[in-house]
Amino acid sequence: MKTEQFEPRFVQLQRHTDDWKDALRVGAQPLVTYKYITSEYINKMIAGVQELGPYIVIAPGIALGHSRPDGSVLQTGFSITTLAEPVKFGSQTNDPVDIVIILASTSNDAHLALLQKLVQFLGVSENLQILRAAKTDNDIERIVQLINGGAKDEGH
Amino acid sequence: MKIVAVCGFGVGSSVIAKMNIESILSDENRDADAEVETVDLGSVTSAPADIYVTTHELFDQFPDDIRDKTIVLDNFIDKDDIKANLDKKMNDLGK
Numbered sequence: 001m002k003t004e005q006f007e008p009r010f011v012q013l014q015r016h017t018d019d020w021k022d023a024l025r026v027g028a029q030p031l032v033t034y035k036y037i038t039s040e041y042i043n044k045m046i047a048g049v050q051e052l053g054p055y056i057v058i059a060p061g062i063a064l065g066h067s068r069p070d071g072s073v074l075q076t077g078f079s080i081t082t083l084a085e086p087v088k089f090g091s092q093t094n095d096p097v098d099i100v101i102i103l104a105s106t107s108n109d110a111h112l113a114l115l116q117k118l119v120q121f122l123g124v125s126e127n128l129q130i131l132r133a134a135k136t137d138n139d140i141e142r143i144v145q146l147i148n149g150g151a152k153d154e155g156h
Numbered sequence: 157m158k159i160v161a162v163c164g165f166g167v168g169s170s171v172i173a174k175m176n177i178e179s180i181l182s183d184e185n186r187d188a189d190a191e192v193e194t195v196d197l198g199s200v201t202s203a204p205a206d207i208y209v210t211t212h213e214l215f216d217q218f219p220d221d222i223r224d225k226t227i228v229l230d231n232f233i234d235k236d237d238i239k240a241n242l243d244k245k246m247n248d249l250g251k
Contacts, residue, residue, distance in 0.1 A: 048164055051164075052164040052197065052214065052217075053216075055164060055169065055212075055214050056164075056169065058169045058211075058231070058232040058233060059232060060231065064169055066165065066167060067165060068196075091213075092212050092213075093212065094230060108166070112171070115171060115175070119172050119175045119176065119233065123234070
């Protein structure tokens with residue numbers, strides 16, 4: 001089995017969006033473009049927030065858009081998008097959002113290895129500063145490296 | 157001890173919480189006596205646990221009888237914050 005690696009084509013920097021729904025649509029675009037999800041997945045993410053509330057805003061300024069594994073997920077992966085203008089999701093404690101992560105998984109456990117990399121990346125506050133300040137392709141490369149191999153205490 | 161992390165679909169935020177809780181318990185050398193699972197909101201009543209972990213939005217929809225055993229997290233990625241909440245709840249419950 002090949003080692004799952006996060007790729008630069010799934011990072012978008014300083015995008016402009018109208019509101020939280022648009023932020024999820026824009027954030028999901030690389031996954032649609034590279035055929036990881038169908039546009040139906042975006043509708044399901046939006047419906048999930050409308051039904052259950054903005055619980056996908058998992059930390060100050062960070063939304064983790066996702067829905068359940070089903071036919072609208074073609075491959076397992078995630079994308080990261082930073083927003084030029086933060087948008088409100090309606091979160092009591094974590095608005096406004098300026099980092100949108102879209103997660104798609106073909107099953108309940110297909111995404112765990114990738115998600116572990118993401119969790120380790122997000123758990124370091126310095127990494128969030130780097131992500132929020134990022135503007136160039138070089139910055140994207142650095143972020144991708146930090147996600148794929150950046151776990152300082154694990155050395156892999 | 158069993159800990160259940162709850163999110164809308166059981167595949168996103170709850171999995172992130174599970175990974176961080178397992179890492180915290182491992183750091184505390186308590187991972188051997190604790191099991192962490194994830195469920196979606198609809199399955200919470202059929203997932204007995206000592207401690208539940210969820211968000212404000214979903215806590216509002218929790219059954220009354222498990223609210224005392226529940227940690228409400230604002231931040232699912234800040235391990236220091238999760239650890240502070242977890243240690244307090246385990247202490248309260250005598251775990």
